[in-house]
Amino acid sequence: VKRVTVRSGAEHCDSEIIIDLGGVIRAHHHLKVSQYSSVAIIGDLGASTHVQGVAASCGVPSSQILLLSGGEKCKGVETLSQVWEFLSQIGADRSSLLIGVGGGAITDLSGFAAATYMRGISAAYIPTTLLAQVDASVGGKTGINVGGIKNLVGSFQQPRVVLIDPETLSTLPSRQKISGFAEIVKHGLIKDSEYFSMVTSQPCSELSGTELTPIIGRSCDIKAEIVTSDEREIGPRKLLNFGHTIGHALEGYFLSLGESGSPEKILLHGEAIAIGMIAEAFISSKLHLLPREALLSIERAFQQSGLPTRLQTPCTYQDVAARLASDKKKRGKEVLWSLIKGIGDGIYDVRVPPELYTEAISYIQPSAQ
Numbered sequence: 001v002k003r004v005t006v007r008s009g010a011e012h013c014d015s016e017i018i019i020d021l022g023g024v025i026r027a028h029h030h031l032k033v034s035q036y037s038s039v040a041i042i043g044d045l046g047a048s049t050h051v052q053g054v055a056a057s058c059g060v061p062s063s064q065i066l067l068l069s070g071g072e073k074c075k076g077v078e079t080l081s082q083v084w085e086f087l088s089q090i091g092a093d094r095s096s097l098l099i100g101v102g103g104g105a106i107t108d109l110s111g112f113a114a115a116t117y118m119r120g121i122s123a124a125y126i127p128t129t130l131l132a133q134v135d136a137s138v139g140g141k142t143g144i145n146v147g148g149i150k151n152l153v154g155s156f157q158q159p160r161v162v163l164i165d166p167e168t169l170s171t172l173p174s175r176q177k178i179s180g181f182a183e184i185v186k187h188g189l190i191k192d193s194e195y196f197s198m199v200t201s202q203p204c205s206e207l208s209g210t211e212l213t214p215i216i217g218r219s220c221d222i223k224a225e226i227v228t229s230d231e232r233e234i235g236p237r238k239l240l241n242f243g244h245t246i247g248h249a250l251e252g253y254f255l256s257l258g259e260s261g262s263p264e265k266i267l268l269h270g271e272a273i274a275i276g277m278i279a280e281a282f283i284s285s286k287l288h289l290l291p292r293e294a295l296l297s298i299e300r301a302f303q304q305s306g307l308p309t310r311l312q313t314p315c316t317y318q319d320v321a322a323r324l325a326s327d328k329k330k331r332g333k334e335v336l337w338s339l340i341k342g343i344g345d346g347i348y349d350v351r352v353p354p355e356l357y358t359e360a361i362s363y364i365q366p367s368a369q
């Protein structure tokens, strides 16, 4: 069992991350459920066997479990309101614990519901996707989507405990696993070159729960250290946005194609971020921050690991320009970029001449590979 602490600026609000292979059956102990007046579970239907496991360990009756279909659709005001009403109906009070069990959408939603119900109750997460285990459940950002804008409304509130059981990944489709792996690789690229080489040395979809356990632990260490140094993202936390300026724009554009009748074109978050990291490593090399050889070795490492480096469906700069400009992380009119000046060496608040945006989008087109 490995433990990682995320220290929060708010007093008595530190968050403990516990990584325990097979630990779902010890959820009762890890989450200290006996401390609370009652326990409610918001569970991801896509992870229902794991939800049942948590409920059994914690002695939560089915009347105190709300099962929701996971995925982005559940991160809206209607579902949030459904969660608030559910909590009220089962008599949850200020000393209750809300446990979110599922992917990042479910943990983000549960966290925001807990942060707002009765002005805030305790939350715990049991993330069941790789992305949620190394990213969404670590760092205390909660939120929902409003008016088609991702994470427009939310809060910073650390969960009391995050219990990560890599065995829950055994049911995860490999495409989802690869998507989560992109964030792991990002942690290496911005902070730890040795870790980057280690995690990209073999196809990530073949890694077992046992092999993934120390990797998840190291990624949680890296993210926790960054978040502890800058919880509110005014400085170093921005490093975590590497790959995300272009990645988010790609994700949004291909989602819009998906919604207008080509669902096969939709990119998962991590797929968009992987290609976004290549585009932003390219920008880094064009700015002479990153040697050209390093860019090429990053691309080889991605291929070895099974991460995409180019789009499958072409897009033009015009297709994504508006989405690039509306990046939520921008200040005023200007987009400030998080780039790398070496493998394992991220920097933030970099200005990039707009000509390079177009070049970077050309670089990641299917024909370029």
Ligand SMILES: NC(=O)c1ccc[n+]([C@@H]2O[C@H](COP(=O)([O-])OP(=O)(O)OC[C@H]3O[C@@H](n4cnc5c(N)ncnc54)[C@H](O)[C@@H]3O)[C@@H](O)[C@H]2O)c1
Binding pocket: 044, 045, 046, 047, 050, 069, 070, 071, 072, 075, 102, 103, 104, 105, 106, 108, 128, 129, 130, 131, 132, 135, 136, 137, 138, 139, 140, 141, 142, 150, 151, 168, 169, 170, 171, 172, 173, 176, 269
């Ligand atoms: N709070 C943060 O700091 C932060 C960081 C990164 C991402 N996020 C958020 O996380 C969300 C994405 O999370 P995600 O990638 O986990 O996707 P997701 O929550 O949409 O889950 C993906 C799919 O996997 C299913 N699923 C979950 N666990 C499973 C399991 N063990 N076996 C099989 N299927 C399972 C879900 O039902 C869903 O259909 C986004 O909403 C994003 O905004 C938040």
Ligand SMILES: [Zn+2]
Binding pocket: 135, 183, 244, 269, 273
């Ligand atoms: Zn991400």
